Amino acid sequence: MSNLITKYFPFFTDREVPHTVSARPDTGLYSAKLGIWLFLASEVMLFGGLFSAYIFLRIGSEPGYWPAGLLNVPVGTMNTAILIVSSITVVMAWAALKMRQLGKYRLYMLVTILCGLIFLTVKLSYEWPAKFNHFGVFIKKEAASKYEDFLGNKHLQEAGQNPRWEISGHLLDAPKGSHYAHQAEHNAEHFGHETGRHDAVTPAEDDYVIQLDAVNANPSDKDNDRPHFWPVPMSTKLAVISAADVESASVFAPRHSTYFATYFLITGLHGLHVLGGILVFLYLWLPFPGGTKLYKTNPEHLANRVEIAGLFWHFVDLVWIFVFPIFYLL
């Protein structure tokens, strides 16, 4: 197979360039190690650009327009732990190769790949979709007094907290022509099924009906002033909001707010990095010419490849170490 590749795709084969495997004496580095660190330096600046956008937008946001406590903290914590475990196993995989223990290498690498896959699965099949089915409306300031029951700004002012302008939950009815109509219908059916209330409210044509999050159901409850660790179940209370009082309305998607915009962009880009890492690990784990097959001819080369792929993986972990608190906790 490798002969075929070299024959028809010679550009996929290695040129004999010095220091591909062994270190150059005066720098003490083999080239790929230097290369991956340079790449990571550029990655620092890439995520640095995104984080500086986060800082810039968050500091610049008007009080009450930077949501908190909307993400699932236990799930996020679990995912963080999974990434950390994968970081341990990948460094163990490298060490196993260095000690020429191919079996252990295969095992540790498999665990790493599985951890990466679990992380992505949780993110894509649970965390993101849950957000896309959550809905929020920002109330115009001049209309806020009408919705004081859901916003609780009087209480927040007394508690010395930022005001609240958003009412969120599950959308049960959307104004005519809204492209959330389908989602609202689906939610309303579900809501009716759960509670047995099928005609809870009779909204006007351009009203939003929202099954409220706990925080909007009891906005004056001191318990709701700070985010909770375990997600609080939604209330069955409904709010009817006139479209005329709404500044902006959206599901918890990138367009919802600059908070979700940065959240989805950074976690999305991070997710792509996780995916890239998994693919590289798979390549190194399977018997490809550049993967475990390389062990027979040049185990040191394979160890080097695992080391640089590992460095990339640790960096992805390192980015998550910052992403987790700034979006989930703070």
Add this chain to the structure above:
Amino acid sequence: MSASHSHSPAPQDASHDNHGAHDQAAEAAHIAAHLGAYIKVGVGLLVLTGITVGLSYVDFGSRSMNIIVGMIVATIKASMVAAIFMHLKGEKMTIWRFLIMTGIFAMGLFFLTFLAHSDPITGTSYSTH
């Protein structure tokens, strides 16, 4: 063409040949001694993750104080990953040099955009919403 191939210079790979079995064994023993450290650091990271979550529910007086505390813990965790898992501790100077530069420029990017938000001389502050 082909003649010039065979006459090409041998790469300056002095270490290539003396990278013998002896060196390899010594390196393996050296790495074996580090395995415990990797596990310890990993456990430490998991514990610190718990601490980060816990601390975020403690009221340090203001949101910004909480952010500062959270970022300090995150920085400690990140340093552990970089120093031990990524072997930055004891890494070659070549790499350190440009990583320090990268750090400086990244900080510049953070703080100068941050400073651009308010001007104490005129007393203005710029809000984006």
Add this chain to the structure above:
Amino acid sequence: MSTIATADVGHHGGTEPHGDHHHHELGFWQKYVFSTDHKVIGLQYGITGLSFLFFGFLLMLVMRWQLANPGAAVPVVGAFLRSVFGETVMTDAGALTAAGYNVFGAMHGTIMVFFGVVPVAVAGFGNYVVPLQIGAPDMAFPKLNMASFWCFFTSCVIMTGSFFVKGSAAKSGWTAYPPLAGIADLEGGSLWLNGQTIWLIAMVFNITGSLLGSINFITTIIQLRAPGLTWMRLPFFVWAQFVTAFLLVLAFPPLEAAGFMQLTDRVLGTSFFMPTGLMVGQTVAQTWSGGGSPILWQHLFWFLAHPEVYVLILPAIGIVSEIVANNTRKPLYGYKAMVYSVFTLGFLSFIVWAHHMYMTGMGAKVAAFFQVTTIMISVPSVILLTALLLSLWGGSIRFNTPMLFATAFLPMFGIGGLTGIPLAFNAVDLFLHDTYYVIAHFHYVVAPGTIFGLFAGVYFWYPKVTGRKMSEFLGKVHFWGSLVFINGLFFPMFLQGMAGVHRRWYDGGVTYEQLAGPVLHWNKVMTASAGLLALFQLVFIFNFFTSWRIGKKVGRNPWDATTLDWDTPTPPPHGNFEKPVEVFRGPYEYSVPGHPTDFHPQSQRD
């Protein structure tokens, strides 16, 4: 040890019946298209880049025609342009429309910077010359090198293709400032297939290619220097490329991040750069949640784009240094000072970016900071220029074509640099911002500056690539014509700028005749100069292609140069060097007393 693995394959595959003529020769596609050889990749970059430089130049010619003759049909090619670019860009009569002027303006800037000068100066010359000058068989990562070229090439195809979507290419300038860039081209168009969105996608590919390439350069320079080639024996061109690569690695990613953000602003409706209460048409735009900041884009953009200015100029300074040392037949004056300067320049270039943003009202404190760093950065620039000028002193100068361009580079770059100093000052900049003064300033840096440097490099290394020299006579005709008319083109812009002529008036200032009247006649001079400048470039193109076949044949070292690139066969084969190279001395040992010839190559033991 063989230099390329494919040679081994030939041996293994020798049993195959038709393997004979495949033995050591790669097929056309592998040799010239999907090549991993740094020289082929360098040429691919160089030729693609030069074509784009010419294309960007032609866009400018049409704009200049419009400025001198507002509303008049473009002569000769008007109908042709109408049929190529469509109704958005050209009227039926063949005149440039207002939207067309914006398209050409945006694409001229984008193409010249990201698709012309950087590919030629950094990727083209860098790929071809750097491994030769450091005595390496290839780049450190040959496959990555090929990947970066194809990333770049993809971006070229996408960017060029954007001319042909509905509404034509991007119209928001090469700076793509939101909120205008955020809403541009969306009205009535497709969400994805519109000028500005395609611009962003093309830029993401372009940036990725640049990043991969720069990582390769740095690794190559650190890891593959020949034995004895210590840091202070590196040719200055290698230093320039080294610093340039660092600028690209660290400054480009924030723009890539910003590009992603603007892309999601356009296609996902986020509000990274879209402020609350943005009026589109006469109503508040409801498409965005608001809360974004247009200023954020400017920070992230200029965080790249200022270092990018040095990315444009440093390789040219490197080329000029090589040529000046070679043709004055003496060492560079202050080589070490130049090395330290180029590092200082690189470092400082990261902390001056907001001098492009004085008009945003960012506040006196920040403005003062950037004003100081901007003035500081003129110090290393002046050291570089002064060292090159002093290198001329007392030399027995050979004024061949590369040297003519290199010599002209010095005062031209000087004009460009010195006219930048007033712009560094906050108060002066408020008046000069967005006038033709700024256009003149940075064009002096990159056109008679960088591009003269690139021409010098083409004439200088052409014999190494092809084994033949370009015609000296045609070269001199090209040089003198270019020198005269490039000044005719750019110098009047200073006059117009100081009179307050704004850079974005598409009728050349006729609407504002009361203000701009006394300087408007310069438009005719500049446009005529631009046309004549184009004629002299045809001389270059003719010379470039004919010399390939009929130029004077030369040996491996036609210029009697000292650096390792002249130590290879001409043209250099795969693997570059015939025998192991070792370096014994500094890069510019010309006219060493006691040595029999007036040059002492680095690879010569004694």
